[in-house]
Amino acid sequence: MAVDGFAAVDFGFAREVLQRGIAALYLVAFLSTLNQFRPLLGERGLLPAPALLEWVAARETRKRMLNPTLFRRIRYTDRRLVILCWCGMAVAAALAAGIPQLGPPWVPMLCFLALWLGYMSVVSIGQTFYSFGWEMLLLEAGFLASFLGSNDQPPPTVIIVLFWWLLFRLEFGAGMIKIRGGQEWRDLTALTFHHETQPMPGPLSRQAHLLPRWFHKGEVVGNHFAQLVVPFFLFAPLVSWVPEPVEGWLPGPVPQIIGAVAAGIVIATQTWLVLTGNFAWLNWATIVIAFSAIGLPGMGAPVRPAETAWPWLIDAIPLYWFVITCAVGILCLVLSWPALRNLFARRQLMNAGFNRWQIGNAYGAFGTVTKERVEIVVEGSADEDGAQWHEYEFKGKPGDVRRLPRQFAPYHLRLDWLMWFLPLGRSLDDWFTAFLVRLLEADAPTLALLRVDPFRGERPRWVRAVSYRYRYATRAERKADGVIWVRTRRRVLLGPFGLK
Structure with a gap:
């Protein structure tokens, strides 16, 4: 039995x-x-x-x-x-x-x-x-x-x-x-x-x-x-x-x-x-x-x-x-x-807790699926006039179109996950503004959360946020150009701005 x-x-x-x-x-x-x-x-x-x-x-x-x-x-x-x-x-x-x-x-x-x-x-x-x-x-x-x-x-x-x-x-x-x-x-x-x-x-x-x-x-x-x-x-x-x-x-x-x-x-x-x-x-x-x-x-x-x-x-x-x-x-x-x-409620709650002790919770995910991938790419410039821009690379989220995504789970990259949510909101969150300030300060603990700091610990003069449309490369595009992603630039969402 x-x-x-x-x-x-x-x-x-x-x-x-x-x-x-x-x-x-x-x-x-x-x-x-x-x-x-x-x-x-x-x-x-x-x-x-x-x-x-x-x-x-x-x-x-x-x-x-x-x-x-x-x-x-x-x-x-x-x-x-x-x-x-x-x-x-x-x-x-x-x-x-x-x-x-x-x-x-x-x-x-x-x-x-x-x-x-x-x-x-x-x-x-x-x-x-x-x-x-x-x-x-x-x-x-x-x-x-x-x-x-x-x-x-x-x-x-x-x-x-x-x-x-x-x-x-x-x-x-x-x-x-x-x-x-x-x-x-x-x-x-x-x-x-x-x-x-x-x-x-x-x-x-x-x-x-x-x-x-x-x-x-x-x-x-x-x-x-x-x-x-x-x-x-x-x-x-x-x-x-x-x-x-x-x-x-x-x-x-x-x-x-x-x-x-x-x-x-x-x-x-x-x-x-x-x-x-x-x-x-x-x-x-x-x-x-x-x-x-x-x-x-x-x-x-x-x-x-x-x-x-x-x-x-x-x-x-x-x-x-x-x-x-x-x-x-x-x-x-x-x-x-x-x-x-x-x-069985008509307006079912997703991932909701009903008491302070996190027991007997309601779960659920992906009630809707995003049809288009938009990524916010963070760039910095060391030039006074912002002539050349270089990208900050995150560990998990797409950036470099030739880089194959890595397996991180069950480890949780929290910053990368919230970067995915940003394009889905109506405005840029307060934490993101603080993040850009830390980049301008070349804050070492913050930079340690990233895969690539293009300025190698030095302070940039300017930073900005740019939105891109990402899609997977077809097999033909992968073979011809060696890329994983194909991206199209949309617009500058925030900046450029720097510290006084």
Whole structure:
């Protein structure tokens, strides 16, 4: 059977993947924060977090506008941010190696809760640079992983089921957003554009874009099937709770196999997205969570006899741990009610949190697909009269038309992602103006976020922002000119301007 009452006895391997995989993603998240938070949001960042904290503290009525963060109690400094990141990476690495899981269940619980609270402290003050759906996904997954237990007992069924519920919201929510979104998802043309216009293409994105139109329509059909139909079958193993003699229920391992097949389809579709794009850890987290529905008989934790294990056991789970996990299950179900209503609401919210603790969130992405790729290229000039202009190169977003996009995910390049959003807005954001000022100052931490500084650490006299239309080169253009992209200049959006 997939479950034995309150113990998911066949889901030991699923727990291993969940605990180690989620911990590895926290390691990546803290590493990304260590490398990028200070120039983006630090004491001299583009959107300084200390200024936000001071603004919140200025009036009592504003205090609840900020989600929980350690920096409400401990004054933010860049040094303390670094300490938090290194501690987070150390705990995440230990969990990924499986060390805390060797102890009693409260040990990995405390480790995961530390990661959850530590990273929430960062996200809460991260403003627009941390406003992505996968931030709340990682927080919710980390909270649930806290209660998966340790190696000497089976994982609690209630927590495994909560992971299925998380995956359902993630996939079905994304599917509903698409069906209710742009016409391109309904007429099956969305992926004719997506591989070219997605925020950060990968090394195989161009090849995917050049595939036949019928293939792209098949991608959309497959996506709708994987997100709108398959998620319901994730819950098939619950049938195993029903006694087999009851007429009409599927006997034996069949429900468990159905759940595993559903999880396999999700994993396959997410792997295709990993290969053809750079969506930070969104797809990687979805793959890890999907393993929660894969039960493998004989690979669970050993069930010890009561006299040699814990003095009080319920289906091989200690009584105190049974009480804790049941309480967590009730809490999560209550907090998930707004998300459940949102799934079927006429005006469905995308990537929305309904409480300050980032539990029971609503998910979804790409309700509409951009049809045309517009890039904002930042240029600088060292000449007094601005005669010659040189481009700043970003690490992930398209720039040099001959440069093949690299694979960065699950690492998150926050500046590059926000550069993609700029052309979609009505005006240039405040952080972008601050970014241009840092370039004029030749600020070393800011320049470290870039791939190429054309002035090699020296100050330019002028900077400006120019918009270009980008498209993938055809096979003939690639062969003739050696280019990945073909671009057409549009206009100067901002500047030139310099420092007095």
